[in-house]
Amino acid sequence: MSLPQKIETLRLATVFNKKTREYAIEKLKKDKSYLLKCLSEDVKEDVIFRNYNDYLTSVVLEEEGKRERIKPIKRQKVFSTKEFLKFYIHDLENTPDEFKIQKVGVFDTETTDIYGYIISYAVVIQDMQSMDTEEIYDFLNPKAKISEEAYEVHKIKQEDIEHKPTFAEKKDEFLQIFDNLDMVVGHNVLYDFGVLKRELERAEHFPNIIDIPIFDTMYYSADVVVLEKKKMPRLEECVAFFFGKQNANYHDALEDVKMTLKVFNRLLQEK
Structure with missing residues (x-):
């Protein structure tokens, strides 16, 4: 099921700074075992990821005990940009300063x-x-x-x-x-x-x-x-x-x- 352009555009926003995203991607290239475990728990037909790259980054930080994983969102909750904004703000506020957008x-x-x-x-x-x-x-x-x-x-x-x-x-x-x-x-x-x-x-x-x-x-x-x-x-x-x-x-x-x-x-x- 394809998503409306509005939702696809909202999904482009990140809470993590460039350095943190790059670090996470490099680590995942070496070991995806924890990511695969998380995906087996999170991937369902009725959810979407706010920003998939942010999800990947959060998995790495969670494994290191530095931040909780960014959870997927129930699909029916995000067709209002007002609701989607709340998820974004929540993720941003729960990201330590050293990792968040600067x-x-x-x-x-x-x-x-x-x-x-x-x-x-x-x-x-x-x-x-x-x-x-x-x-x-x-x-x-x-x-x-x-x-x-x-x-x-x-x-x-x-x-x-x-x-x-x-x-x-x-x-x-x-x-x-x-x-x-x-x-x-x-x-x-x-x-x-x-x-x-x-x-x-x-x-x-x-x-x-x-x-x-x-x-x-x-x-x-x-x-x-x-x-x-x-x-x-x-x-x-x-x-x-x-x-x-x-x-x-x-x-x-x-x-x-x-x-x-x-x-x-x-x-x-x-x-």
Whole structure:
């Protein structure tokens, strides 16, 4: 039985930092005996794993006496993102600080058109323990025309970016940002990863997929943010629901990631 895209997207979020996940995978390559024992107890037709890689990591930590195993969830309990968020928060709170996510990067792009290339991007990196942040914001020359529809949204002119570096010129620096993160956060961030995939392909970088856990605030807010009409909430709707109407310049990449970070931190306080 396949799961809805909403649930598959929610399952991309991790509670563990990159170092811990890598350590667990290396240990499992050497000895899977305890994992097989756990799977024989946990695999049932009516359950799903919140994040299978997190389950594997938790099995290793449980065997070492450092954390209880992350249990699978009854399938009928997770078709509300509000319920799924509770499971995520529970797992995060029960993970010792040395193993849990430490660096998250909130990511957004502005593009030439809906199926186009990056003209600006922003990442705000948050330390999950100190809550300190670092901002990265830059423009790129897409070597492509900005559509009138896209300009009406972000107001970035062709002449503003014609002397900026291309994605290919910034690619290694760009990828290094992601390599230093435990998880990427974004509002409809799967769209931005689709843009990245096109850029990496155009730059002849393969595989053209960035393999990193994702926390999508649009999907995690879907059943938390109450709207007049049932739908996926826009970023400004999430912000207004949690904090009241804000004087924010939406569709500016840096402003959007700042607002998304506020929503992400607020979602982690849901009970």
